[in-house]
Amino acid sequence: MARIFCDGSEAMARAAIASGLRFFAGYPMAPSSDLLEQLTGKLPRAGGVCVAAETEIEGVNMALGAAMTGNRAATGSTGQGVALMQETISECALHETPLVVFTVGRMQQDYFQSTRGGGWGDARTICMAPKDVPEAFELTQRVFHLADKYRMPAILLTDGMLARTQVSVDLTPLELEALPPKDWAVDGTGTGTGRSKTHWTWNEGKVNNPGPGPQKHWSNLAEKYAHVAQVEPRWEAIHTDDAEVLIVAFGTAAKFVEYVVGEMREEGHKVGLFRPITLWPFPEEALERAAATAKVVGVFELNAGQMIDDVKISVPNRRLVRAIGGISTDRSGLSIGDLLDAPVVRARIETLMTGVNA
């Protein structure tokens, strides 16, 4: 497949279509609107449906309906827009509907929302965060695959910088394992056959064909989440084997840290980078191993301190963990501010080195 020069929004749209996306509904909000615009044009040409939803709540519930029929479906927004969708995202986790959500965040403020959610119940959502546009093309395909494989919602968490940066992208699709047919899909063919289905978070089934009911169903889900947490964590560890100063960063911010860590390594500093690629499940054990030689662990994220909670859970001695990121925006509150600059990142890392001698 060809290489093209495109931005992150277009890469996500193309990857979604390559993954077999059939339905998208969205409501405009910067910086996620570009994705909606991409799909408005491209998805119908690929035989799918793109609806300009009147509210985010309607958009996400339309996507739920489409996904419930066994078709790949998604929605997307930013910050408050995804906040409005929380009830439905948790509902999809609880009735095992493979909904995909594109969160194109401002800075990195949507970490809590993407990994904890604001919905209800014992709901979990897979979340992946690419560091750049080519990886967004790859991980978009993976979130669709994992959503179907585990029948649960999956979020691709990016930001405005990634969505609007143009780079050269190889559009060769991933080869992913084949998945079983969706015999759970609710499509109307069961009506009147004695084998009709009820798609519901309580999973009680029909009187002639009872489901497990809430106690068993929600316990089954907990087992499923535990399994996903075991087998699906993804991460990248760079120079961590002997790192005395370990930096943890995700998404676009990690791309900048990667550059600075490379530069400092060349100068002989024992600095390393641990980058979680799945934010849920968070690669806790891998981070614990990566931090084995660390005398200090710096968390560089563009928010007031969200991922740092997961880092403290993962690193055995949480007293080593320090926040070195922070809020970083421009006057509009929409774009990434001064912190995302290699010399600034380097200065933040250097504050950790006093007394460490790395």
Added chain:
Amino acid sequence: MNVAATVPPPNSVKRSPFGTKLLLSEDHPLCPGCGHPVALRVILEVLEELSLVGRSVGIFGHGCSAMMIGQMDVDLNLSLHGRAPATATGVKRMLPDRAVFTMQGDGDMVSEGLAEVLHTAARSEKITCFLLNNGVFGDTGGHMTAASVIGQRTKTDLTGRKAEEHGYPIPISKLVASLDGVSYVARASVHNAAGITQAKRFVRKAFEHQMQRTGFSLVEILTMCPTGWVSKTADGPAYMMETLGQQMGLGELKDSLAAG
């Protein structure tokens, strides 16, 4: 990770003797004198009569009618409160040849989900929404909704809704009928046999509009809620016609096929 239970062959299913094989049980868990089971039965009968068996999907809202989802041999989803028309939109866009309907109470449709039903109607989605209107949140114990009519008893005000205190009810069918893209709107009631017969005729026409893809359709069915109205079971039908029925009237509000 769900272990599928053993599915009995279709002919071993014990059906209800009430006119439709889509009911799987002779009982219902709703209150004595509740109007919902009657309205549901009418809708299921029409699905069968129009040969929509094997190609129909229902999206239920939150309310007492949802307590019967396990007893209907229909592919169903219990949607989030108020959102059924949006969920039904997603289903219909993926499966344009299916009959897709919502089943919502007045609290679900007119209070929590007003935006959903209006936007779906204006988008001219080829679905049918059913409103089972009893003028209360029956499920939560009879509280006032955005559709409770003036003078109607609710748990919120046992002396009856007063405009000075609570404002006015939203006439949802009138609102929906006023929108372009809406093909069929009617209001019926299940207070007596004639009412039920009329309701069935309206339900049938709504599905016919949907299957001919002429536009969005809505049938409002007034249903008794003696529990929520704090009335005697036997007084339900009369109380309903004195309040909801009298203030809103029964009949067709829009029929684009007849007009053309």
